[in-house]
Amino acid sequence: MIYLSDVRAAARRSAGRIRRTPVVGAGPDQWCKLEYLQHAGSFKTRGMVNQIAAGAERSALPEAGIIAASGGNAGLAAAFAARELGVPAEVYVPLTAPAVKVAKLGKLGARVVQAGTEYAEAYEAATVRANETGALFCHAYDDPAMVAGNGTLGLELLEQLPDGFDTVLVAVGGGGLIAGVIAALPQHRIVAVEPETSRALNAALEAGEPVDVPVSGVAADSLGARRAGRIAYKMASDRNVLSVLVTDEAIVDARRRLWDDYRIVVEHGTAAAQAALLSGAYRPEPGERVVVLLCGANTNPADLA
Known part of the structure; x- marks a missing residue:
């Protein structure tokens, strides 16, 4: 709660x-x-700023930075928050994500990976990558x-x-x-x-x-x-x-x-x-x-x- x-x-x-x-x-x-x-x-920028800042407070923010999965908006928020807090960001989005959101992700400095045709598939790919790299996985919605x-x-x-x-x-x-x-x-x-x-x-x-x-x-x-x-x-x-x-x-x-x-x-x-x-x-x-x-x-x- x-x-x-x-x-x-x-x-x-x-x-x-x-x-x-x-x-x-x-x-x-x-x-x-x-x-x-x-x-x-x-x-979503509100939540991502708090999620990343809270991770830094508890020394859970590794050099690998953060990874997020998104239909678009959470990824944009993660990219913005990571840039403001000075950490690398990698964002997974489905192939169906609107082009306007994908382009903006790149402008915010995130590495963008497109995987699957819906959020759930991008999420699965992102969690695998986070486990491989040790990056902090920033959930798009189900995180305190x-x-x-x-x-x-x-x-x-x-x-x-x-x-x-x-x-x-x-x-x-x-x-x-x-x-x-x-x-x-x-x-x-x-x-x-x-x-x-x-x-x-x-x-x-x-x-x-x-x-x-x-x-x-x-x-x-x-x-x-x-x-x-x-x-x-x-x-x-x-x-x-x-x-x-x-x-x-x-x-x-x-x-x-x-x-x-x-x-x-x-x-x-x-x-x-x-x-x-x-x-x-x-x-x-x-x-x-x-x-x-x-x-x-x-x-x-x-x-x-």
């Missing part, structure tokens, strides 16, 4: 290394947390330090919305973000939003434990974990988190409307959280104050023109 004290420790550890991202109003009793403005384009670091955005929300809010909508892949938010906001309602075609946490909550699920759809590059993390499952289950599913069509529509209405460009996985509101998958009660986490924007905006 990850606790509020862990999130506060992560905030202290990462101070000066992550951005405080803005919150903007998006209608009556609704706000968007613009976390896609984070370094490297997603919330990663989760605690991600939760720091919840602490920011408390400061940025001093009059209060009731509910936070979180797009879920492996669960590293929602687990952090649960830890940071023990008094708030947290809603998990997943695509119908990539429903790892939803399936885990249904089955009573993490289980493998098929992965496909427009958001698979960022929400395409085959199995939810054990940390996320445990925390979501203990908290009775509401889990809702959205269609690919709803995700595409939400992404388009974020651009048309607010000139916000996000990736499809991020748009899933907004899709829950627009499609009616989640219907707030009258007066319920809702925050939508817009958590990543490593995408090609050409199809929004």
Whole structure:
């Protein structure tokens, strides 16, 4: 389990290394947390900075540096964090990772290896390599330090919305973000939003434990974990988190409307959280104050023109 004290420790550890991202109003009793403005384009930088810094604190950061596996965003976060902390980074991504993410990995100085057609296969190759080299393996979501670091955005929300809010909508892949938010906001309602075609946490909550699920759809590059993390499952289950599913069509529509209405460009996985509101998958009660986490924007905006 990850606790509020862990999130506060992560905030202290990462101070000066992550951005405080803005919150903007998006209608009556609704706000968007613009976390896609984070370094490297997603919330995962928070967790990676904390994970690597915590490894250095406990003398677990070898000369070989770090290795990560990712659909794209965690790899970008790992590459950025490693560069900022002065350690080598090697990132494994599936062959299906968007070209924009692969190119950016190289610009951040990471060695990029493409393996397999989905995250699970890249993960397997990365763990083998970490065992061979002795590098610190940085998990994309199922790691206590990663989760605690991600939760720091919840602490920011408390400061940025001093009059209060009731509910936070979180797009879920492996669960590293929602687990952090649960830890940071023990008094708030947290809603998990997943695509119908990539429903790892939803399936885990249904089955009573993490289980493998098929992965496909427009958001698979960022929400395409085959199995939810054990940390996320445990925390979501203990908290009775509401889990809702959205269609690919709803995700595409939400992404388009974020651009048309607010000139916000996000990736499809991020748009899933907004899709829950627009499609009616989640219907707030009258007066319920809702925050939508817009958590990543490593995408090609050409199809929004």
